[in-house]
Amino acid sequence: MKNFTRRDFIKLVGSAAAVSAVGFPAIAAAGGKKKVVVIGGGSGGATAAKYILRADPSIEVTLIEPNKHYYTCFFSNEVIGGDRKLDSLKFSYDGLSRRGVKVVHDTATGIDAAARKVTISSGQSFSYDRCIVAPGISFRDDIKGYDMAAAETMPHAWKAGAQTSLLRSQLEAMPDGGMVLIAAPPNPFRCPPGPYERACQMAYYLKNHKPKSKILILDKKDKFSKQGLFTQAWERHYPGMIEWVKASDTNGGVTRVDAKAGTVSTEFDTHKPAVTNIIPAQKAGEIAITAGLTNESGWCPIDGKTFESTIHKGIHVIGDAAIQAPLPKSGYAANSEAKVAAAAVVDLVNGREPGEPSWVNTCYSIVAPNDGISVAMVYNLVDGKIAKVKGAGGLTPADSSPGDRQREYEYAHSWFNNVTQDIFG
Amino acid sequence: MLRIQTYTLALGGCLLLGSTQLAAAPSATMLADTCAGCHGVDGVSMGPATPNIAGISEIYFTDSMAAFKSGDRYSTVMQRIAKGYTDEEIKLMASFFAKQPVPKTVQRTDPAKVALGERLHKDNCHKCHDEDGALADDDAGILASQWLSYLNHSMEDFKSGRREMTKKMKKKVDKLTDEEISALNHFYSSRLSSGSGL
Numbered sequence: 047m048k049n050f051t052r053r054d055f056i057k058l059v060g061s062a063a064a065v066s067a068v069g070f071p072a073i074a075a076a077g078g079k080k081k082v083v084v085i086g087g088g089s090g091g092a093t094a095a096k097y098i099l100r101a102d103p104s105i106e107v108t109l110i111e112p113n114k115h116y117y118t119c120f121f122s123n124e125v126i127g128g129d130r131k132l133d134s135l136k137f138s139y140d141g142l143s144r145r146g147v148k149v150v151h152d153t154a155t156g157i158d159a160a161a162r163k164v165t166i167s168s169g170q171s172f173s174y175d176r177c178i179v180a181p182g183i184s185f186r187d188d189i190k191g192y193d194m195a196a197a198e199t200m201p202h203a204w205k206a207g208a209q210t211s212l213l214r215s216q217l218e219a220m221p222d223g224g225m226v227l228i229a230a231p232p233n234p235f236r237c238p239p240g241p242y243e244r245a246c247q248m249a250y251y252l253k254n255h256k257p258k259s260k261i262l263i264l265d266k267k268d269k270f271s272k273q274g275l276f277t278q279a280w281e282r283h284y285p286g287m288i289e290w291v292k293a294s295d296t297n298g299g300v301t302r303v304d305a306k307a308g309t310v311s312t313e314f315d316t317h318k319p320a321v322t323n324i325i326p327a328q329k330a331g332e333i334a335i336t337a338g339l340t341n342e343s344g345w346c347p348i349d350g351k352t353f354e355s356t357i358h359k360g361i362h363v364i365g366d367a368a369i370q371a372p373l374p375k376s377g378y379a380a381n382s383e384a385k386v387a388a389a390a391v392v393d394l395v396n397g398r399e400p401g402e403p404s405w406v407n408t409c410y411s412i413v414a415p416n417d418g419i420s421v422a423m424v425y426n427l428v429d430g431k432i433a434k435v436k437g438a439g440g441l442t443p444a445d446s447s448p449g450d451r452q453r454e455y456e457y458a459h460s461w462f463n464n465v466t467q468d469i470f471g
Numbered sequence: 472m473l474r475i476q477t478y479t480l481a482l483g484g485c486l487l488l489g490s491t492q493l494a495a496a497p498s499a500t501m502l503a504d505t506c507a508g509c510h511g512v513d514g515v516s517m518g519p520a521t522p523n524i525a526g527i528s529e530i531y532f533t534d535s536m537a538a539f540k541s542g543d544r545y546s547t548v549m550q551r552i553a554k555g556y557t558d559e560e561i562k563l564m565a566s567f568f569a570k571q572p573v574p575k576t577v578q579r580t581d582p583a584k585v586a587l588g589e590r591l592h593k594d595n596c597h598k599c600h601d602e603d604g605a606l607a608d609d610d611a612g613i614l615a616s617q618w619l620s621y622l623n624h625s626m627e628d629f630k631s632g633r634r635e636m637t638k639k640m641k642k643k644v645d646k647l648t649d650e651e652i653s654a655l656n657h658f659y660s661s662r663l664s665s666g667s668g669l
Contacts, residue, residue, distance in 0.1 A: 097504070378508050385504045402497040406505040406555070408548060422548050424505075424555020426497075438555030442547070454547050456520035456620055457509065463517035465508040 087111030090365030091180030093384035117206035127247030157337035159358035181331025188327040196305035222256035224320025229300040238271035243411040249284035266299035279413035330367035352390035410458030418454035503567040525571035532565035545633040588658025615662035622656040
């Protein structure tokens with residue numbers, strides 16, 4: 047008994063309480079480190095890994111992420127507009143390593159939910175008490191002719207990095223008077239205001255360098271996030287430059303591309319743009335599908351309180367891959383969900399019932415230098431479901447002053463600095 | 472007050488007792504962690520515009536949130552966010568941030584303005600904003616090492632009347648020129664910092 051610490055005592059008592067309170071046949075027991083494996087090192091996964099150790103440094107946390115660096119999708123539209131360098135979006139995992147997260151740069155290839163084991167492409171496997179899956183998105187084949195090869199000439203730029211640079215360089219190379227076409231995806235998708243902020247950032251560049259050019263957005267939706275505010279901003283800064291075509295006007299938006307010929311087609315017409323940005327329809331990231339965590343929607347159903355999969359116990363899915371509505375698929379929401387899931391995982395591995403969750407989200411969009419708009423919301427749990435807090439949140443007012451929007455622009459950049467520190471610092 | 476006392480007791484005892492009785496409200500940490508995206512980890516902002524909220528007094532925090540909720544205090548996004556939290560939740564957050572140390576930031580400030588600001592601070596502000604604005608007593612916000620852009624915005628709001636000043640503050644501020652206010656802002660944001668100077 048000489049090594050029987052106070053912590054062990056708490057674990058034992060806690061786990062005993064948990065059997066009755068939670069009804070989960072935990073685990074616990076004194077001795078043996080609790081293990082959590084986190085798959086995916088984006089906003090959700092990296093935050094979760096960090097916050098688990100913040101709450102309980104005794105847990106062994108392994109983060110599995112193929113890339114040595116992460117490029118944030120948020121603010122990558124400023125790279126396309128030219129006001130930001132791609133390197134400013136680049137973050138390493140050194141901060142997490144220093145905190146004690148075991149970072150493994152490899153791809154997770156399978157999760158055995160029954161054996162509680164994650165396998166990576168090298169063949170190595172990691173056992174866990176709880177697993178957090180944060181793989182982001184993958185693309186659906188909803189546009190004929192659009193594949194990985196086509197993405198080399200018609201970038202999606204919906205995962206930041208080389209794709210972002212490619213789209214930027216295509217804008218720089220195009221002639222004045224050319225047309226840029228954005229194919230916007232159907233709901234639900236990563237970063238709902240993203241395509242429309244992107245149109246702003248592209249127009250900002252074109253207005254100053256190629257003012258005869260036009261931007262055509264062919265949407266797969268009939269309405270979009272912050273639509274009134276974006277429409278105002280397009281008029282305010284880029285009158286006549288941006289045309290948005292709703293899905294019902296083309297019977298569903300872009301259906302086909304020919305990457306070699308450089309053409310983009312709807313059911314009704316074919317375009318030959320100077321620059322084509324195809325943002326395909328989306329589903330959960332690959333490992334979530336491989337591990338059987340998705341349902342017929344292509345996304346992962348979860349319990350609102352803990353983000354534990356309702357398909358496989360012991361696995362929590364956070365970020366874009368989860369069915370988290372009314373929370374949006376945003377980097378900030380993923381960060382917020384990660385904190386809720388991390389707290390729940392720490393409670394569960396220690397045999398405690400998870401506490402009440404709380405979430406927040408603010409999505410800023412930079413419509414021009416010194417001009418920012420936002421949508422914000424606070425969320426809580428009502429009858430076991432994630433809900434918007436009544437009376438809270440909402441949009442930048444339509445009659446906001448330039449001074450207000452100057453401040454939102456500054457707060458947007460402050461958010462970038464703070465949330466990236468929160469995720470990777 | 473009964474509810475709060477019960478809650479505090481439960482927080483202290485939840486490890487041993489299990490926590491089914493806590494279903495009413497998220498923990499202080501859970502709530503405070505939602506602020507980090509904009510105000511930084513534990514309320515230490517990386518700037519350049521969202522303020523540090525680490526170390527601010529409980530009264531200042533709850534007064535500010537109440538004023539955001541009612542619309543009495545002007546904001547861009549904070550009115551929308553503040554309405555998402557109950558008074559009890561706000562008290563929990565206030566207790567969390569009041570316990571954090573006042574942060575030190577490194578900012579570019581103008582030495583001439585800092586010098587003028589220091590004189591003006593001694594003549595006008597130090598009674599309420601003690602320790603060069605680092606003392607978080609009562610309803611005084613933390614000014615020392617606060618982000619310059621935030622101080623500029625705040626004084627702009629006080630001057631324009633869209634944020635209310637106490638009578639004693641208004642008496643002082645009404646006599647100050649824009650240059651003098653700017654100097655005070657530079658002075659406060661340079662405090663605690665080791666790396667100030669242009």
